[in-house]
Amino acid sequence: MSALCLYFQVHQPYRVRKYRIFDIGRSHEYFSDSSPRLSNKTILNKVSEKCYLPTNNTLLRLLKKHPQFKISFSLSGVLLDQLQEFAPAVLDSFKKLVGTGRAEILCETYFHSLSFIYSPVEFTRQVNLHKAKIKSVFGLTPLVFRNTELIYSNSLAERIAKLRFKAVLAEGADNILGWRSPNYLYHPPGHPKLKLLLKNYRLSDDIAFRFSDKSWSQYPLTAPKFASWVNAVNGGGDIVNLFMDYETFGEHQWADTGIFEFMDHLPGEILKHQDNYFVTPSQAADKLPSRGELDVPFYVSWADVERDLSAWTGNPMQDDALSKLYALEKLVLRTKDSELIADWRRLQTSDHFYYMCTKWFSDGDVHKYFNPYDSPYEAFISFMNVLSDLKLRLSTKISKSEN
Amino acid sequence: MPIRVLMFGWELPPFNSGGLGVACDGLSTALAQQNIDLTFVLPHRFPINKGGFRLVFADDQPSDWSNQSPYLHPTSSPAAYIRDLLLSVRRYARNARRIAAENPHDLIHAHDWLCFPAGISAGQVSDRPLVSHIHATEYDRSGGSGADPIVYSLEKQGLDEADAVIAVSNFTKRLLTTHYFQPASKVNVVHNGIKTEEFGFESPSGTDILDPLKKAGYKVVLYVGRLTMSKAPDNFIRAAARVLEYQPKTVFLLAGSGEMESQVISLAARLGISDKVLFAGFIRGTLLHQVFRTADLFIMPSVSEPFGLTALEAVASGTPALISRQSGVSEALSHVLKVDFWDIDEMVNQIVSVLSHPPLHDALQANGRKEVKGVSWAAAAAKTIEIYKKVLRKN
Numbered sequence: 001m002s003a004l005c006l007y008f009q010v011h012q013p014y015r016v017r018k019y020r021i022f023d024i025g026r027s028h029e030y031f032s033d034s035s036p037r038l039s040n041k042t043i044l045n046k047v048s049e050k051c052y053l054p055t056n057n058t059l060l061r062l063l064k065k066h067p068q069f070k071i072s073f074s075l076s077g078v079l080l081d082q083l084q085e086f087a088p089a090v091l092d093s094f095k096k097l098v099g100t101g102r103a104e105i106l107c108e109t110y111f112h113s114l115s116f117i118y119s120p121v122e123f124t125r126q127v128n129l130h131k132a133k134i135k136s137v138f139g140l141t142p143l144v145f146r147n148t149e150l151i152y153s154n155s156l157a158e159r160i161a162k163l164r165f166k167a168v169l170a171e172g173a174d175n176i177l178g179w180r181s182p183n184y185l186y187h188p189p190g191h192p193k194l195k196l197l198l199k200n201y202r203l204s205d206d207i208a209f210r211f212s213d214k215s216w217s218q219y220p221l222t223a224p225k226f227a228s229w230v231n232a233v234n235g236g237g238d239i240v241n242l243f244m245d246y247e248t249f250g251e252h253q254w255a256d257t258g259i260f261e262f263m264d265h266l267p268g269e270i271l272k273h274q275d276n277y278f279v280t281p282s283q284a285a286d287k288l289p290s291r292g293e294l295d296v297p298f299y300v301s302w303a304d305v306e307r308d309l310s311a312w313t314g315n316p317m318q319d320d321a322l323s324k325l326y327a328l329e330k331l332v333l334r335t336k337d338s339e340l341i342a343d344w345r346r347l348q349t350s351d352h353f354y355y356m357c358t359k360w361f362s363d364g365d366v367h368k369y370f371n372p373y374d375s376p377y378e379a380f381i382s383f384m385n386v387l388s389d390l391k392l393r394l395s396t397k398i399s400k401s402e403n
Numbered sequence: 404m405p406i407r408v409l410m411f412g413w414e415l416p417p418f419n420s421g422g423l424g425v426a427c428d429g430l431s432t433a434l435a436q437q438n439i440d441l442t443f444v445l446p447h448r449f450p451i452n453k454g455g456f457r458l459v460f461a462d463d464q465p466s467d468w469s470n471q472s473p474y475l476h477p478t479s480s481p482a483a484y485i486r487d488l489l490l491s492v493r494r495y496a497r498n499a500r501r502i503a504a505e506n507p508h509d510l511i512h513a514h515d516w517l518c519f520p521a522g523i524s525a526g527q528v529s530d531r532p533l534v535s536h537i538h539a540t541e542y543d544r545s546g547g548s549g550a551d552p553i554v555y556s557l558e559k560q561g562l563d564e565a566d567a568v569i570a571v572s573n574f575t576k577r578l579l580t581t582h583y584f585q586p587a588s589k590v591n592v593v594h595n596g597i598k599t600e601e602f603g604f605e606s607p608s609g610t611d612i613l614d615p616l617k618k619a620g621y622k623v624v625l626y627v628g629r630l631t632m633s634k635a636p637d638n639f640i641r642a643a644a645r646v647l648e649y650q651p652k653t654v655f656l657l658a659g660s661g662e663m664e665s666q667v668i669s670l671a672a673r674l675g676i677s678d679k680v681l682f683a684g685f686i687r688g689t690l691l692h693q694v695f696r697t698a699d700l701f702i703m704p705s706v707s708e709p710f711g712l713t714a715l716e717a718v719a720s721g722t723p724a725l726i727s728r729q730s731g732v733s734e735a736l737s738h739v740l741k742v743d744f745w746d747i748d749e750m751v752n753q754i755v756s757v758l759s760h761p762p763l764h765d766a767l768q769a770n771g772r773k774e775v776k777g778v779s780w781a782a783a784a785a786k787t788i789e790i791y792k793k794v795l796r797k798n
Contacts, residue, residue, distance in 0.1 A: 020752040021649060316762035316769075358738070358770050377740055380763055381756040 002183075003239040003279040003288065004230060004270055005197065007146070007169065008246040010094075011076040011112050012047065013351035015040055015372055019382045024389045030343060037372040041086045048090045051250035056093040058249075058260055062267050063100045069267045070102045070278040073246070074146050077110030077126075077133050078349060091137070098138050104280035105134050107142035107165065113348035114312060116147060116156055117299070118326040126345070127163060144168070144281040148350050150199065150243070150302040151309065154295065157188030157196070165194070167285035169243065171302040172198035176294065183237025185284065186294035195285040196294055199243040199302060203229060208244040212257035220258070223265035231273045238288050239279070243302070304359070312353040317380040322353060324387060328394065335397045343390060347383070355379035405440040406791050409508035409525060411499065411518035417687065418449045421629065422712045423538050426571070426595050427514055431456050433596070433784035439791075442506050444521070446495040459506065461498035461521070485551055488517075492557070496520035503528040510566075510791060514538060516554055519561025526564070532798045534790065535565035537575055542582050543633050543707045559583055566794045569593050569787065571710040572731020578709075591790050594735045595710050596780035602692060602719035612690070613656075613697045622653045622758050625698035625722070627691070627713045628705075630661030635704040635727075637663065637670055638747055642704070644674040645751045650758045658683040658694055695720035699764065700757045705730055706744050714739065718775045723767035725753050735778050738770035 017033030033039050062069050075094065083091040097103040109115055109126035110133060116123040127145070134142050145165040147156055152170035160168045172182025180186075182198040206226065210216045218225070233240050245252065253259040270276050279287065303311040312318060325347055332344045356376045373379040410431065414424035427443070435441050435455035443453070448460040495518070503511075503525035512534045513522025519535060526533045541550040541558060562568055562583050568590045570576040576592050579585045613623055624643070628634045636657060643655040657667070657680070664682070671680040686694065695701070701717035701724045708730035715732060717724045718739065725740040726733050733741050740753045757764050 020748065021755050022748065022752070316765045317760075320760065320762035358766060374741065375737070377738075377763060377767060378753075380760070380766075381753060384756065384760055384763075385752075 002230065002234045002237060002276055003284060004276060005072070005239055005241045005279050005281060005284050006070070007072045007074065007106065007241070007243045007281060008248075009074050009146075009244070010052070010246040011074075011079050012040070012044055012082055013112065013349040014078055014082070014346045015043070016347070016352060016379075016382050016386055019385045019389075021385055021388075024385055025392050028339075028343070028389060028393065030386045030389075031346065040082060043372075044082050044086045047247060047251055048087045050255070051247050052087075052090045053093060054255070054260060055246065055249040055263070056090070056097060058263055059103075060093070060097055060100070062264070063097070063102055066267045066271060068271060068278055070104075070280050070283070071097070072104040072106060072144075072280045073097075074106040074108050075134075076108060076112040076349075077130050078112060078346065080133055080137055095138065098140070102280070104144070104282055105138055105140065105142050106169070106281065107131055107134065107145045109148055111345045111348045112148050112350055113345070114148060114151070114309075114322065114350050114353070115326075115348060116151065116159070117309070117313075118322060119329055120159060122326075122329060122348075123159070124163065144197075144285065149311075151299055152296060152301070153299045154188055154297055157191060157194060157296075161188070161191040161194045167195040167197055167281055169197050169241075169281065170199070170296070171300050171307055172201055172241070173300045173307045175307070176296045176300055180292070180294075181237055183233050183240055184291040185238065185288045186292055187290040189293050189295055192290065192293075195288075195290060197239070197241050197281055197284060200240050201302070203240060204242045204244050207242065207259075207262075208248045208252065211248075211253045211259055211262070221262065223262055223269040226262075226266065227269035227272065230270060230276065234273070234275055238291075239284055310359060311357050312350050315356065315358050315376075317356045317358075317376065318353045321356065321380060321383055321387070324384075328391070331394055331398065332390075335394065335401075337397060340390070340393055340397065347386065347390070352379070352383055356383070405438050406510070406788070406795070407440040407442075407508045408434070408791070409442050409444065409503065409506055409511050409529075409531075411444045411495075411511070411513040411521045411525070413446060413514065413517045415443070415445065415449070415451060415453070418451065420685075422595075422710065423515060425712055426538055426710075428453075429596055429598060429780040430783055430787065433780035434787060436781070437784050437788060439784075439788065442508065444499070444502055446491060446498075446517075446521075459502055461495055461502060485553070489553065492517055492520055496524045499524040500528045510534060510794060512536060513561065516541070516558040516561060519557055522561065523564050532566035532794045533564060534567050534569060534794060535561045536569040536571075537562070537579060537709070538571055539709045540575070540578060540583070542578055543575075543709050544631075545633070565589075566798065567591060567790050569790060571595055572734055574729070574731045574734065575709040591786070593783050593786045593790070594731065594778065595712055595715070596778055596783045597712070597715040597719050597775060598780065599719045599776055602695065602716055612693060613654075616654055617697065620652050622650065622699040623697055624653060624655050624754060624758075625694060625701045625717070626655070626657045626659070626704075627695075627701070627717070628659045628703070630657065630659050630663040630667055632663065633705060633707050634661075635706050635744060636661075636667050638704045638744065638750070639702060640667055640670050640674065640676075640680065642702075642747050642750045642754060643671075643680065644676050645747070646754045646758070647676055647679055649751075649755045653758060654679055654681055656681045656683060656694065656698070658686050658691065660685045692720065695722055698722045700725060700754060702750070702754070703727055703730060703732075704742075704744055704750065708732070715775055715778060718771040721768050721772055723757055723764055723771060725750065725757070736771070736774060738767060738774045740767070 014031040110129040144167040146169035150171045182200045186196040356379045358376045412427040441456035444459045499521035510532045514536045541554045576590045626639045630636045701722045703726045705727045711730045711732035714724045727744040742749045
């Protein structure tokens with residue numbers, strides 16, 4: 001018996017507009033740029049049209065066609081906010097999927113942030129904010145957690161156990177698994193009841209990254225071929241976890257690559273094998289046993305070949321921006337100014353720090369592709385200018401309340 | 404059998420006034436290291452010795468060098484100056500016939516319009532193919548208008564008669580196809596390189612001239628280049644005035660001379676920032692290296708810059724660079740700040756940011772120094788040799 005668990009990450013940040021020193025003290029609009037590369041509204045509408053709407057339609061059709069088919073999503077709070085603001089029809093179509101009872105919604109930090117690393121207290125607040133948001137939008141309480149970019153470690157598991165989730169998702173990175181397989185459930189040290197679901201990165205990335213790669217020996221990838229790879233796990237695992245960005249469909253892999261046709265046929269092909277079945281993450285946690293303790297003393301993530309934190313932290317700009325942002329925590333929260341607090345939190349979204357990454361900048365690879373700024377340096381400049389303005393608002397607020 | 408190249412240049416360091424001499428030196432040395440049998444011709448006798456390749460002086464008379472460089476502050480009126488220069492160019496071309504006969508070669512390589520007539524004459528004698536190398540055009544020098552028609556026609560002739568053309572950037576290639584009507588297939592892009600070892604980062608030699616300012620807490624923003632319209636030193640001053648509103652403890656240093664000097668000085672005075680603007684004049688060697696190393700930021704605001712070697716020198720010295728997108732070097736470097744030359748607002752935004760955020764400075768410095776190592780003369784020479792081979796196959 002082999003279970004197949006599909007989880008799609010749905011997230012768009014509030015990109016910081018081109019914000020120059022002249023704007024400091026004059027404009028507190030940080031997230032509205034009219035240029036096509038930085039306009040959050042334009043980008044959301046484009047992604048909705050290319051990905052969210054057609055993929056939601058495909059999945060809805062598949063859920064109707066195959067009563068055993070199941071999926072799961074994590075939608076960041078900032079994505080939900082943007083859908084409510086710019087694309088309510090898209091939000092409705094997500095609600096329809098959830099309405100089938102076979103699309104589970106996971107929990108994450110509302111602001112898709114790195115808060116666990118910089119402020120565990122703020123992290124907990126953002127988890128609770130997200131929980132409340134999911135409750136208000138979909139009317140249900142999420143039971144399974146996934147952290148920003150699948151960032152995970154023992155200490156994260158510790159906190160997630162305290163927050164009473166039944167399972168947590170992580171990257172099935174080689175350096176944490178060693179000889180073990182990602183196709184089983186595990187548990188973190190000291191928390192036998194918290195189930196750990198690990199991404200099968202080979203099979204996941206076959207779809208997410210290699211699907212349209214003509215130089216790949218397995219090109220073209222068809223649903224029967226992929227199903228045969230899943231079948232091959234039978235007997236050698238309890239579950240295959242396919243975790244990927246939702247934007248894989250139609251945005252990273254364009255419609256003309258055949259990605260939608262692939263998805264259209266996948267559930268049918270998987271279900272042809274009588275031992276296969278679909279699960280959502282919480283069903284997997286209920287049904288399948290942990291096969292052992294997995295010790296992860298350091299952070300892993302699903303980013304880049306390194307699968308560590310180096311996409312968001314570690315260069316002098318990223319570290320400066322992050323430390324200065326989180327240093328404001330107490331002062332910002334003390335103001336009880338909801339706009340100020342919301343702006344501060346929107347600045348925590350991990351994408352801002354990803355844009356400042358210089359690791360691969362000259363090679364023109366995926367980082368460049370996903371960077372709406374001309375360079376990591378320009379991303380840093382706008383971010384720090386915004387932070388200066390935020391500090392200015394903060395000190396005005398504080399001096400007012402002191403008088 | 405090594406390829407024998409007869410190369411016509413105009414200047415070599417230390418007897419150079421700008422990038423042309425530096426580029427010829429870097430390329431020639433690297434070509435010789437890659438087994439090219441190189442004879443480098445100079446128009447006049449200079450007291451220099453070069454390892455790796457042969458030097459030939461077209462005229463045995465020692466030159467009054469400072470009067471023969473098109474890149475220095477003209478001492479006479481522009482028209483008289485061009486006239487004198489043209490006389491030297493023609494004399495060089497006459498001497499080139501003899502040199503071609505005396506020095507057996509497989510092909511001829513000539514740098515910029517000053518040497519094109521020499522290259523063409525040499526080819527008439529030896530009937531060998533000509534490679535014309537463009538480092539800068541009259542179009543760049545004049546800032547797009549008022550190009551000298553004689554200079555333009557010499558450039559055009561040098562390009563038309565060439566079997567292959569080398570441009571120092573795609574930026575220059577576009578210019579050659581649009582304003583000189585060269586077919587794109589004939590123009591090859593070879594970016595300049597840099598001898599990074601000459602811009603040692605860790606080895607401060609002697610006392611730094613800017614030490615007192617730095618100790619007093621001032622940041623230094625640097626401009627290096629001729630004070631001429633195409634390099635927009637006036638925009639540097641305009642940006643400076645606005646940066647000072649945000650970062651008053653900043654000094655703006657201009658290293659270079661040129662016909663805009665008095666204009667730039669009076670602009671600084673009019674904007675009330677004369678006390679924050681320093682003019683170092685034309686500097687070279689150790690002093691220039693020191694200035695590069697001391698500066699917190701190097702700026703190249705050019706309106707039209709075929710390449711821009713000084714940007715490579717700055718980055719190799721560990722100084723972050725802010726460069727105009729209207730430059731060739733912006734094609735070769737990623738880890739620099741880039742700005743459209745007309746966007747002074749953005750220039751100010753970026754300058755203030757570098758001065759205000761040391762981590763931005765440090766990231767640009769570290770990544771830039773790593774990147775610039777790959778922009779080498781060896782790579783430029785290898786590309787050039789491919790072009791030689793292509794030309795020789797056709798002939």
